Structure formats: C-alpha cells, structure tokens
Amino acid sequence: MKKIVVGVTGASGTIYAIDLLKKLRLIPDVETHLVMSAWAKKNLALETDYTLDQIKALADVVYSDRDQGAAIASGSFLNDGMVIVPASMKTVAGIAYGFGDNLVARAADVTIKEQRKLVIVPRETPLSVIHLENLTKLAKLGAQIIPPIPAFYNQPRTIQDLVDHQTMKVLDAFGIHEQTAKRWEGD
Template identity: 50%
Template sequence: MKIIVGISGGSGAIYALGILKALKSLNIETHLVVSNMGEYVVNHECGVDLDELKDMADFYHENYNLAAPIASGSFKTDGMIIVPCSMKTLSAIAYGYSDSLLTRAADVCIKDRRKLVILPRETPLSSIHLENMLKLSNLGVTIMPPTPGFYNHPQDLSDIVTSIVGRSLDQLDIDHNLLKRWGE
C-alpha cells in the first residue's frame, strides 16, 4: 500500500506522529507533505523537528513542489489522511483551491475517487466549518474529528492517541491490532 500523510497547522500533531509510526510498523509506504504551520505545530506540541518528521516517512515532498508524484492522478496511491487538518486547509480542499502540494494531493484523491480521511481540528465549529465539512462528506471524504471515546477506559494519553490512530487506519481499510474491538 501507499498512503499520503498530510500534516497541516491544526492542533493535534500527536495524532500525526501516531499515524506515521503505525504505518511504518505495518510496512506501508508513506508519502509525507507538511504545511509551514504543520511543521511549526509538530515542533511546538511534540518537540519534533522537520528532519525527525521526515525520518518517520518513506518519502517526503516539499509543500511547494506541485511537480511531486503525489500531485498527479497517474501516481497510484491507496489514499490520503490529513492529520491534523486546519480549517484553512479543509476550506481550500472543499473549494478546489490547490495552491500547495497538500491541497493538490487531496484534490487528486477526490477527483480519482480515492480514500481521503480528514481529521479536522477546531472547536467550536462555525457554520462555515460545518458547511465545508458537509461539502467534502458529500464528495465521499471521510470527516473524522479526533474525538476520543471513553468506553474502552483509556488509562493515559497514549491510549487515547492509539484509539484515534486505530480508528483512522480502519477508515483507510488498513488491518491492524491497535484496538480492542467492541465485544472482544
């Protein structure tokens, strides 16, 4: 499998690190693209710099490089996840404003009907945010706010992150054993 991982400037960078680590442990090829604010937030929230982030992925593509393979529909991938996804990035995707590699790669997933999973990060949500999410959902995009469930009795933050990561991988049809399934 080939999965594109996009990181934009919303809070929740810990989920992006969890996704990258899980995909690496499952030997899934990753193509990473990070916005400028995404880079800032990962460093601010997690103390991880861009070089460390690049090492977590198989391939890294500069966000300004619209000639990167992931900008083309002829480059086959199994989907994309944007984690976290700022409202700015979500809005750009909803309106087809592909001015960066991150938004162009998402646009390619939509036009080629590939899986696109977005973990939006904002609260409270305005009507504008909700309308943009509905627009994307109507196009087949999975909108998955990283809202944890507590029925599995998480003991710490890592349990919460693992739960969201596992549910995200489910949306990409990736087999894993990160979650205790209901009824198990």
C-alpha cells in the same frame, strides 16, 4: 504495496500524525508519502518533542509543500488514498473549494478527482457553520471525516491511549485492522 499519502497541516494535534506514521512504518507492505504544510512544521515544534528530521524519518517519501510538481500532485501517480491529519479549517476550506495553493490541498484535490479514498481528521472547536458546511461538502464528495473525538468506553488512562484509539479509526478507514487500541466488543 499500499501507498498512502499523509498530509499534515497546522491544526493542533501533530501528535496524531506522528502516531499514524509510526504505526504505518511497522506495516511492511505500506509506503507512506508525507507532505507537511508550513504551519504543520510550526506546530510540530510547539506541541511535540519531535524535530522535523525525526518526523520525516518516519515516512518513506517526503515532499515539500511548495513542490506542485511532486508525484502526488498528479492523478497519474497511483496510490491508495490520502489522509490529512490533523486538518486545519483553512485546509478543509481550500479542499472544499478546489483551491490547491500548496501540495497538501493539491494532493487532496487530486485524490477527490481520481475518486480515491480521502480521510480527513479535522481539528477545531467550536466549529462554525463555515467549517461544518465545508466538512459536509467533503463528506458528500466521499471523504471520510474522522475527527479526533475520544471515546471513553475503553477506559483510556493516558494521552497515548486516546491517540491509539484515534489512529486505529484512521487505519480502519484504509482497511488496516490493527489492534492498537481496545475495541468495543459488547458489554
């Protein structure tokens, strides 16, 4: 059983988190542990038709972002890594400086100290030097930075096509190789 921690923050793109959780739910030997920041919940309502209960129902275990005593706040809870999708620049900064003021940032801090896989899907544009330096620091620490930058070689037609491709990249990072979008196989 693979255990994946999914952190969702208040950057634009909550749809990416929903899509990832939906796809992980279809994989029998994956258990998802979901934590959403306060602003992730706000953006869920602003950007999607999903209710909080609906997104929570996609995960196996759900934590409050205020619960610093949760299992995922400790290194002794064994898991296969964490993805933060989408990741706000505020959360990226918090992680880069070890400032675990909520459970998303604390779980990421633990993921780094335990040297487990950390995947960050940062969303902001334009990116300032502060953002780029924080992301660079996290990449140097071993985090995999997978920004939601669409590719067009697979000729996407819908928003879902774009989201599928992004989710495929995140799943690939966890060694889950689903054919959820068209891969480039040479011309």
